Amino acid sequence: MGNWRLESGCGTFDRVADSKLHFAQVLNQPELLAQLHCYCGCDKEYGHRNLLDCYRDRHGSRCEICIGEAIEAEKLVSQGSPIEQIRDSLRARFDRRE
Secondary structure: OOOOOOOOOOOOOOOOOOHHHHHHHHHHOHHHHOOOOOOOOHHHHOOOOOHHHHOOOHHHHOOHHHHHHHHHHHHHHHOOOOHHHHHHHHHHHHOOOO
16 A cells, blocks of 8 residues: 555545445446535635546545545445435535635
8 A cells, every 4th residue: 555645735645445446336326426515615626516536537536535525435335325315424524615
């Protein structure tokens, strides 16, 4: 594994426990990520429209918030949570706007 270098403004994430599994999950759920907002600010900085956009470039592999959101969304969908509940959960956990 090793350490991950993060893009500025995305928080501190030293490493992903199993990065291959994480990215396999991301690739298997593009329709889920396309329905979710990302709360790291990449919409303003990079023009991302949803969490899937974060994984279309290298940004999603380096950002603590993007990684955390994708992992949480995958967990919730595997528990049968509806998309509205997943959005609410991600907003409550990751939205730091005031």
